[in-house]
Amino acid sequence: MAHLLHLDASARSDSLSRKLGESFAADWKAANPGGTYTYRDLVAEPVAPVDEARVHLATQSSLNGVRAIEAMDEVAGTSSELATAWAATRPLMEQLLAADTLLIGAPMYNFSVPAALKAWIDRVALPWLPLQGKSAVILSARGGAYGPGTPRESFDFQEPYLRAFFSSLGLDDVEFVHTELTHARVMPFLAQFRETHEASQAAALDAVHALATRARAETPSRA
Template sequence: MAPLNLLHLDSSARANSFSRRLGRTFADAWASAHPNGHYVHRDLAATPVPPIGQGWTEICDELLRRRITDPTRYPDAVRTAAQREAWAVVRPLLDELLAADVVLIGAPMYNFSIPASLKAWIDQVTFPRMSLAPRTFVVAGARGGSYLPGTPRFPFDHHESYLRDFIDGHYGVDDVTFVNAELVNALVDPTLEPRTREHEESAATATARVPDVVADITRRRARP
């Protein structure tokens, strides 16, 4: 099997967050399983990408008009100074994404959804009619409460549901795995303190899943 490239994104504002811990656990297990693979880490909280602007929207309009769907031809739509300025931001981000076989996203839930830093990255690297198949995505998530199916807060989960719908619906990638730690606010919120044991079990289960997720992806990517 050819070496596989891993792109690892972190987006938590906390230096030692559960999403970062889970992501690091995955990255370490991946490195052990793929010592010859290439690894790129981008911390979107420490080094935020800017929001998209007018130049970026003009590039998208031109891609649509010219029916360009091949990312290698995206630069053909870059003409004006504003567009070149926008493309200078996009290009390194997009190059990292396109070079990756596996994309690992550390994504805590903020206000029922994802951090603004991660949304800004998604906006920068997402273009019309863009397919990223057959890449694999893994999301290392952490949520303050419990948003599992069947729980009262499940309908408010715009975190996993958004990322799953986006990765599959826009990027055309159905190979996505979520590893989430629930109820992390039990460690700081007195009203959730009685559920600390549930959080500990959830975090331990998520961490224990990581080697199996790595092994499963490795098996699937090795198939001819």
């Protein structure tokens, strides 16, 4: 059956990235009534930053996927430090490997990703993690405008970074939905861009609906 893993990383409970994620999840659930939905709020339930023991885990297996997880169980039993590091890592690996589609609500913070999301990435980014055949949808809310042709296009380190991260693990099917100029709603000096922001938000909601429907059509059934 289809399996959606949904992560939120915004520090704001009413953020647009969260609202877009709620919309996607609702459409996905309606389209996949027998599917599995797993949710984690990376702010309310933060992932522990990596430490020396977690870094050491990355060098301890030449296997891949589920076999590597089983091998790491044995490695983790060799010291209390490795056991603690693996206990914080294993559940995240299992969630990621079980999912067909990964949905991430990721606002742009300081031209890149929130620390909460970076901690999750650092924790799961092991060289033997295979993500081939999966897809990812990144729902981004940005205070300014960073699209093609804008003055700050070159300041966008969010989308290129996430594409590079997932591609390094074999996941190249990554779709981005950006809501731009969110600060126009609250910052007077950007008031002239409110209509542009509203149009961007409406387009994002349309894109979310289309992608959630596509996820239903393309996700293979599991025995």
